[in-house]
Amino acid sequence: MTDETVPTDLNVLMSLDPLELTRQDRDAIIAYQRKQRAQRESGVKVKRAREGAPSIDIKALMGTVPKPAAGSTIRRRI
Amino acid sequence: MDAATPEVPSPFLPGTNIQYAIDSTSLGWLKTCPKLYWYQMIEGWVPKDESVHLRFGQEYHTAIENYDKALAQGMSFDDAVDLAVHQLLINIHDWETDDSTKAGHYKNPMTLLQLVVDYFDFYRADAFETFILDNGAPAVELSFRFALDWGPTFTSNEASPHQPYLLCGHLDRVVKYQDDLYILDHKTTTMTPGPYYMKQWAPNNQMTLYTFAGQVVLGTVIRGVIIEAAQIKLEQPNAFVRGFTYRTDDLIDEWLHDLEYHLNAAEAFAEAGHWPMNDTACDKFGGCRFREVCSKNAGVRQRFLEADFMQLPLEERWNPLKPR
Numbered sequence: 001m002t003d004e005t006v007p008t009d010l011n012v013l014m015s016l017d018p019l020e021l022t023r024q025d026r027d028a029i030i031a032y033q034r035k036q037r038a039q040r041e042s043g044v045k046v047k048r049a050r051e052g053a054p055s056i057d058i059k060a061l062m063g064t065v066p067k068p069a070a071g072s073t074i075r076r077r078i
Numbered sequence: 079m080d081a082a083t084p085e086v087p088s089p090f091l092p093g094t095n096i097q098y099a100i101d102s103t104s105l106g107w108l109k110t111c112p113k114l115y116w117y118q119m120i121e122g123w124v125p126k127d128e129s130v131h132l133r134f135g136q137e138y139h140t141a142i143e144n145y146d147k148a149l150a151q152g153m154s155f156d157d158a159v160d161l162a163v164h165q166l167l168i169n170i171h172d173w174e175t176d177d178s179t180k181a182g183h184y185k186n187p188m189t190l191l192q193l194v195v196d197y198f199d200f201y202r203a204d205a206f207e208t209f210i211l212d213n214g215a216p217a218v219e220l221s222f223r224f225a226l227d228w229g230p231t232f233t234s235n236e237a238s239p240h241q242p243y244l245l246c247g248h249l250d251r252v253v254k255y256q257d258d259l260y261i262l263d264h265k266t267t268t269m270t271p272g273p274y275y276m277k278q279w280a281p282n283n284q285m286t287l288y289t290f291a292g293q294v295v296l297g298t299v300i301r302g303v304i305i306e307a308a309q310i311k312l313e314q315p316n317a318f319v320r321g322f323t324y325r326t327d328d329l330i331d332e333w334l335h336d337l338e339y340h341l342n343a344a345e346a347f348a349e350a351g352h353w354p355m356n357d358t359a360c361d362k363f364g365g366c367r368f369r370e371v372c373s374k375n376a377g378v379r380q381r382f383l384e385a386d387f388m389q390l391p392l393e394e395r396w397n398p399l400k401p402r
């Protein structure tokens with residue numbers, strides 16, 4: 001996604017079609033979870049993402065990372 | 079159900095409410111209270127907010143299953159995490175929860191994502207290895223279904239006079255540790271997984287069944303069951319604790335012997351068309367979900383059921399024969 005109107009908020013990133021997320025996007029999401037955990041471990045009260053997460057500059061993450069290869073046999077449990 | 083989905087057989091003998099395909103969940107309902115069993119297993123009533131807990135648990139299990147399988151297939155830690163998280167994001171993309179409820183406040187897509195990532199990081203250097211089956215597949219989400227050497231004594235139904243009881247279920251993971259095999263079972267909780275939490279697993283219907291089932295399907299000794307508890311916290315880091323529970327052969331034999339009595343009783347309830355209330359179990363496990371219903375006169379219970387519960391259609395009701 002290279003549109004100039006790309007949102008930068010994590011909440012918006014999470015609301016995007018997950019099939020469109022790049023590896024970098026997913027790494028950013030995972031990194032955010034780790035950051036949240038580190039802050040909790042240090043005693044810092046962190047807001048839940050739904051209450052206004054810090055912005056993650058998605059544009060800075062956009063690049064030429066290809067989508068993950070298809071063909072996973074993961075099935076969704078009903 | 080679409081044309082490609084095979085129909086799942088009923089766990090009941092045809093034309094009866096005699097359940098022949100048993101799993102730990104339905105057996106647990108029966109042992110707790112026959113009335114509870116009737117509400118859930120026979121009639122299909124579930125609380126209207128049940129879906130949050132079920133969905134959270136299912137997605138958590140699936141994420142870890144995907145991760146464990148990816149690792150067992152040789153994927154790197156980072157790639158396995160990425161694969162599992164990506165699939166999780168796909169699965170929960172349409173999941174909406176009500177944060178104003180206690181259930182939704184603790185169990186929602188964001189807390190689930192946090193819990194899953196925390197789990198992967200916590201157990202990154204895990205000493206327990208996933209056991210690899212003879213066919214080369216990792217023993218993850220291992221389904222089992224095997225027949226006991228006895229069945230319902232109900233003889234009026236000539237269509238299935240010799241149907242044995244089937245014990246069914248799914249083992250989250252089989253792991254190897256210091257040459258011993260263990261069944262590993264994932265649990266999510268908001269309770270502190272300390273000694274009090276772990277005490278509930280012995281005696282315990284599910285863990286005894288899993289130990290027995292593991293021995294049957296793997297054909298070897300199972301050292302014990304590992305309860306892998308994940309505590310969901312909101313302002314502190316999520317916590318992960320493993321507890322162990324063991325079953326001797328004598329305890330398993332006793333459980334099987336008692337099982338025959340429980341299933342005989344279930345058959346009697348079904349033949350009588352009546353499932354009695356065990357009114358000493360109403361306050362157990364945080365209080366039975368049907369407590370308010372059962373406290374009303376029988377003549378008005380239907381109204382209270384319809385207010386707070388939903389009755390699932392037949393194909394969506396709990397069925398030990400439903401594959402995963």
